[in-house]
Amino acid sequence: MSSNSNLVESKVTTKSDQVVALKTKAAIQPKAVQGETGTWGTVDWTYDNSTDTYTFGGGIAGTSGAPWPQSSNLIFTDKVTLPTDCSNLFFGIQSIKGETCLDTSQITNMYSMFRTAKVTNLDLSYFDTSKVTNMNCMFDSCNSLTNLDLSNFDTSEVTDMSNMLKNLIGLRKLFWDKYGFYQLMQISPIL
Known part of the structure; x- marks a missing residue:
């Protein structure tokens, strides 16, 4: 049925x-x-x-x-x-251009947002993540991703970052401010 x-x-x-x-x-x-x-x-x-x-x-x-x-x-x-729930929104995409056009200020859920995406570079430094509570598996298994810029991510409201950076076998450069990375390490395992 x-x-x-x-x-x-x-x-x-x-x-x-x-x-x-x-x-x-x-x-x-x-x-x-x-x-x-x-x-x-x-x-x-x-x-x-x-x-x-x-x-x-x-x-x-x-x-x-x-x-x-x-x-x-x-x-x-x-x-x-973008809507408040962006879970799986860019799941498995091949490429994305014009990311600076995305208004992320209302998002609360970024669960698996880019999971398995085939992009090589993501500059998300302009993303407004001040309301986000869930970043679980956000970049999980993005095997082609080599450069990831999260330098302005506000993670003050995030309660779940588990597996956020899991299986990023090609990642060579990660840009993230000290506070965001510190909070990530305190909340949950990321890998």
């Missing part, structure tokens, strides 16, 4: 401007078709099949049903306000 509790409905506009309602599982999204456009919350997006790239304008992101599947490339071109 199947459950529809994980289904998310979203609207997709095809090249011919025909609106199609899709119901897909929130955690596993199908690849879009070349030339498709859509809206995630109030954020308009387009998809380029030749590069497997989703490009996003500005707005307020939806609280569920992000349009990209794992192994996609993401480009943010304008300010996108």
Whole structure:
């Protein structure tokens, strides 16, 4: 017996401007078709099949049903306000550009946010993490990640950082202020 509790409905506009309602599982999204456009919350997006790239304008992101599947490339071109729960949001992505456009000031949950992502460099020094309480497994198994900048992370509200940096076999440079790293070591094992 199947459950529809994980289904998310979203609207997709095809090249011919025909609106199609899709119901897909929130955690596993199908690849879009070349030339498709859509809206995630109030954020308009387009998809380029030749590069497997989703490009996003500005707005307020939806609280569920992000349009990209794992192994996609993401480009943010304008300010996108992310929801409070960003668990698994960038799970398994291939690349991300325009991270400085992401407004993270409302996020409380970053559980597995970048888990298994294939990115090589992440500069998240501009992320506002002042409300975040959960960073469990945030970068777990990002095996291609070589440089990670968390230099301005505010971890004063974080209660769970377990396995945050687990299985980062390629990591060569980690930038983090002394207070954040000290707190991480006091709260829980990170590796």
